[in-house]
Amino acid sequence: MTTTNGVELLDVNAMVGRLPAEDVGDGSVAELCKTMDRFAIGSALVAHSAAWRHDPATGNRLLLDEIAGEPRLMPCWVGLPDTCGEVAPPAEFVEAATRAGVRAVRLYPGDHGFRFSGPDVAPLLDAIARAELPLILDLDQASWADIEQVAASRPRLQIVVCGLGYRVLRELAGVLDRATNVHVDLSYLGSHLGLEWLVERFGVHRVLFGTGMPVRDPADAVSRLLWSELDDENVRMIGAGTAGRLLGWTGW
Amino acid sequence: MTDVLTGPVLSRQPLVGVDVIDAHAHVGGYSRFFTPDPTPEAMVRVMDRCGVRLAVLSATHAIELDVRRGNEETAAAVRRYPDRLRGYIVLNPHQDLEAELARWADEPGMIGIKLHPDLHGYPLDGGRYAPVWEYAERTGMPVLTHTWSGSDVDDPALLASVFERHPEVRVLAGHSGAVADGFPRVIELATRYPNLYLEICGSFFTGRWLARMVGELGAHRVIYGSDFPFIDLRYSIGRVLFAELPLADRRMVLGTAFRALVDKEDL
Numbered sequence A: 001m002t003t004t005n006g007v008e009l010l011d012v013n014a015m016v017g018r019l020p021a022e023d024v025g026d027g028s029v030a031e032l033c034k035t036m037d038r039f040a041i042g043s044a045l046v047a048h049s050a051a052w053r054h055d056p057a058t059g060n061r062l063l064l065d066e067i068a069g070e071p072r073l074m075p076c077w078v079g080l081p082d083t084c085g086e087v088a089p090p091a092e093f094v095e096a097a098t099r100a101g102v103r104a105v106r107l108y109p110g111d112h113g114f115r116f117s118g119p120d121v122a123p124l125l126d127a128i129a130r131a132e133l134p135l136i137l138d139l140d141q142a143s144w145a146d147i148e149q150v151a152a153s154r155p156r157l158q159i160v161v162c163g164l165g166y167r168v169l170r171e172l173a174g175v176l177d178r179a180t181n182v183h184v185d186l187s188y189l190g191s192h193l194g195l196e197w198l199v200e201r202f203g204v205h206r207v208l209f210g211t212g213m214p215v216r217d218p219a220d221a222v223s224r225l226l227w228s229e230l231d232d233e234n235v236r237m238i239g240a241g242t243a244g245r246l247l248g249w250t251g252w
Numbered sequence B: 001m002t003d004v005l006t007g008p009v010l011s012r013q014p015l016v017g018v019d020v021i022d023a024h025a026h027v028g029g030y031s032r033f034f035t036p037d038p039t040p041e042a043m044v045r046v047m048d049r050c051g052v053r054l055a056v057l058s059a060t061h062a063i064e065l066d067v068r069r070g071n072e073e074t075a076a077a078v079r080r081y082p083d084r085l086r087g088y089i090v091l092n093p094h095q096d097l098e099a100e101l102a103r104w105a106d107e108p109g110m111i112g113i114k115l116h117p118d119l120h121g122y123p124l125d126g127g128r129y130a131p132v133w134e135y136a137e138r139t140g141m142p143v144l145t146h147t148w149s150g151s152d153v154d155d156p157a158l159l160a161s162v163f164e165r166h167p168e169v170r171v172l173a174g175h176s177g178a179v180a181d182g183f184p185r186v187i188e189l190a191t192r193y194p195n196l197y198l199e200i201c202g203s204f205f206t207g208r209w210l211a212r213m214v215g216e217l218g219a220h221r222v223i224y225g226s227d228f229p230f231i232d233l234r235y236s237i238g239r240v241l242f243a244e245l246p247l248a249d250r251r252m253v254l255g256t257a258f259r260a261l262v263d264k265e266d267l
Helices: A029-038 A049-053 A056-067 A090-099 A122-130 A144-153 A169-178 A194-202 A218-226 A232-247 B006-010 B040-050 B060-064 B067-080 B097-104 B127-139 B156-165 B180-192 B207-217 B233-241 B247-259
Strands: A010-016 A043-048 A073-078 A104-107 A135-138 A159-162 A182-185 B021-027 B054-059 B085-090 B110-115 B143-146 B171-174 B196-199
Touching (some): A010 A049, A010 A159, A029 A073, A049 A056, A049 A073, A056 A073, A218 A232, A218 B233, B021 B040, B021 B067, B021 B171, B021 B233, B040 B233, B054 B060, B060 B067, B067 B110, B156 B180, B207 B247
Parallel strands (some): A073 A104, A135 A159, B143 B171, B171 B196
16 A cells, blocks of 8 residues: 555554543554555554553553454564563563564553663663664653663664654754664654754654554644655655664565 | 545645635744744745645744744734735733734734733733733634643633633634643533634644544634644644545635634735
């Protein structure tokens, strides 16, 4: 599936499952795919809300069950430090993820109560980097200082920071300049002309298409990208090219 | 299935044959964050890219610091692009409110009043705003106010006492209270006060909320705005274009509803 202009869209920031306090639909795979169709989004990297808002191990299993048979969706597991034995040790976790076809790992250090740049999650980050699985992180989960520290100490780890807002460019520009393995998604890269400015300054491969649905309206990222002042080639790279390479996705 | 509003986005072409008015815009930079190019020139370029005919703006200089200098910047932008830009007169209860209103009242292109109780540290229902409500009620000039649900100074609920005192004044609740858990309350408020219009730009708004507002109030009570160049125009407009609403309702929100609030010759 492509837009009428031939642009493929691969959403790196989508979720299935219900949410407790937002009126955002039933969280089903069928509803997600229907929404993707409305916006000509061909494929998506998805996590499960149960892995975020309930229990990562349970949510990660649910995710695989629910998206099985839907080839447009790629699984993204949620990780935790194994300090309390809630999840498998890092090497086993990553091995299981890879075996299950998981394409990336999300972390919620803010909501799950650990420090992103601390020693507890470091072995997991090392294992994720070794396996060349991208790391997905919402900006409200960690500080820029922690993100930069993690990125600088693991150059092979590709980090995609999502949900930026419109007030971040002063800090973001410094981090992107120093940490070449940090990327951002489009779900709310809200600065006026910020997308064009970032692409010109740091290169097109630093920005990936992501919607943040179902909490965010996918219309935001779709309209922002397709109505950008970038040429079609750059739009294709942001729409799916760079993400496809990072995720090892050859589904089209 | 695409239509005249969604098809152009998916084919990377501007809207054609649709009258879009952005009722909540600014111009100029802002101290708290960097904006790559907040000039009128860049704003009109973005409007052209998307097919937005007109934007009604207030200078950031006026809302965050100095209304006199800021309103001059607004007027300069409007004079430079008389076919594309209109202005709001920003009024601050701490900065000669009545003198500033008199200064701009007859300026062509200044078609509304903008209040920002949050940045100006003064409650929306406070007495110093009385000349604003009296003037707006007398002239029919619409008032756009920043609102934020839960705020001490500009929770939309504070508008209730304004409407009790000035029932004819027409108010656009900027951001519709901004946060999702306040949207149901601002919809309920609008059912009680028919001259309250919900303007929909903001970080937490969605097409799903738009459909709910239109369903409960009618599309003529919901006004499209983007907040650009605070927030890129292309985030907020997509929510309207792709909303699961009839085409006529989306057109109404995009421009017809605001046109009904302003004299035809001013637009």
